[in-house]
Amino acid sequence: MIVQDVINHLEELAPLAYAEDFDNVGLLVGDKNQKITGVLVTLDTLEAVVDEAIETNCNLIVSFHPIIFKGLKKLTGKNYVERVVMKAIKHDISIFSMHTALDNALQGVNDMICNQLELTNKRILIPQSETIKKLTTYVPKNEAEALRTALFKAGAGSIGNYSNCSFNVEGNGTYKGNQDSNPTKGIKGETHTEEETKITITYAKHIESQVLKALFKTHSYEEVAYEITTIENKNQNIGIGMIGEFAEPMDETNFLNHLKTKMNTTCIRHSSLLNKKIIKVAVLGGSGSFAIQAAKANGADVFVTADLKYHDFFTAESSIILADIGHYESEQFTKNLLVAYLTKKITNFAIILSKTNTNPVKYL
Structure with a gap:
């Protein structure tokens, strides 16, 4: 190896x-x-x-x-x-x-913290944007199934709990090759009309090279017509931080003691207690002050992170408990x-x- x-x-x-x-x-x-x-x-x-x-x-x-x-x-x-x-x-x-590749992974740093704290119903706190690509290509109608299969095998067309996802439209494509062309269908110098299927398919950006490799290997045309765009949809399985829940509500002081024990730390810096039960907990390993507003927006009762500055604690504004357990401790x-x-x-x-x-x- x-x-x-x-x-x-x-x-x-x-x-x-x-x-x-x-x-x-x-x-x-x-x-x-x-x-x-x-x-x-x-x-x-x-x-x-x-x-x-x-x-x-x-x-x-x-x-x-x-x-x-x-x-x-x-x-x-x-x-x-x-x-x-x-x-x-x-x-x-x-x-x-x-x-940060592991910070943004679904089963990475923050998932590990959630597991240590025994949280359930976990989800990404701040889903990453611009991680989903869309491929549009045009293929002879009788080759569409083979191309779709190759793209699926390369990892394209997976959306959440679904796979083999694509959108297909049939129509007529035209082209005329010049004297240096070598068309696989039609005759060079003559305008050719071909029954084609327009295939649109999404894929995660990190597999783009293997998706394009499958496209070029399977497609029969000398010149493959295709478009790639980055779409705005956020990937709910990639991103920073995580939020989860306790099976049963926990008293604030009991939670802080639970946090100390599970995260193996002797010191927790925290904002004022709010005299309410703790159910939803947001976590972000390492320096996480930038995610305070996201934790609030997601309805977290507590945000567990590290490297909070003096003025960061004011942003709790009696709506959330901020708990700084230390950088090393959050990632240990x-x-x-x-x-x-x-x-x-x-x-x-x-x-x-x-x-x-x-x-x-x-x-x-």
């Missing part, structure tokens, strides 16, 4: 196409064709983690946070980022990061999620959970 094989498995869980634009995800260090001896999974790639990879004979580190976030102009070892990259290269260790179980996932997918070598605590924040 090579590095790319592991990447392929990880992209099934969280396609990198859905990472935020500001992020730096993917293979950050190493060769995608390198044979793997072992995989070490961590939240952050620090020097101690690279040392751990060396000790455990793992030459691929799968990290949630990217060690290279901003551009590197020099590699002199003057800071921890440069030292990590230099040590990884020296020991032929590859580093792959998922970060992400590496367990990845280990469990990769262990099911890969059975011929070790998937190791890093023992290094990478939390830079200490509490007295």
Whole structure:
């Protein structure tokens, strides 16, 4: 097995196409064709983690946070980022990061938090826009079924709980090939009329290359007429944050104690309690102040996140409880999620959970 094989498995869980634009995800260090001896999974790639990879004979580190976030102009070892990259290269260790791709995955970071808190009826808090593409193409009528089948097989035409979805209109197409053409139907230099089916089909943007490959491989025309547009519909299965419910209402103080226990934290910064029962809980691992209004709009009683600033707490405005459990604490179980996932997918070598605590924040 090579590095790319592991990447392929990880992209099934969280396609990198859905990472935020500001992020730096993917293979950050190493060769995608390198044979793997072992995989070490961590939240952050620090020097101690690279040392751990060396000790455990793992030459691929799968990290949630990217060690290279901003551009590197020099590699002199003057800071921890440069030292990590230099040590990884020296020991032929590859580093792959998922970060916001996993944040936006349906079964990613925020789903893990919901599971820890024992929430049900989970759904995405802020569905991502511009993730759905629409393909329109024109094919000879007698070839329409074969093309639809090929596009479905490539993953197109799936909408929520439905598959093999398409819209079809029959009509007549015309064309005239020039002297350099080689038409599969009709004669060059003559206007040809063909009974055609117009096929319209949607697909998730991360599979565009395989959808187009199926189109060109199956379509018989020398020049395939097609259009691709990005549609406004939001994908309810891709996006940041999540909201869920408790099976039974919970007292506010009991909820905060439940939160401390389940998220393994000794400190919670929170806004004023509202003397009401807690049923709906919104969560967003990492820095989540931007989602406060979305949590309110979705009727959450509590919003669990991290990195809230002083003035963020004022925005609760007696309508929601804001609970800051710490950045590391909100994402700490992400590496367990990845280990469990990769262990099911890969059975011929070790998937190791890093023992290094990478939390830079200490509490007295």
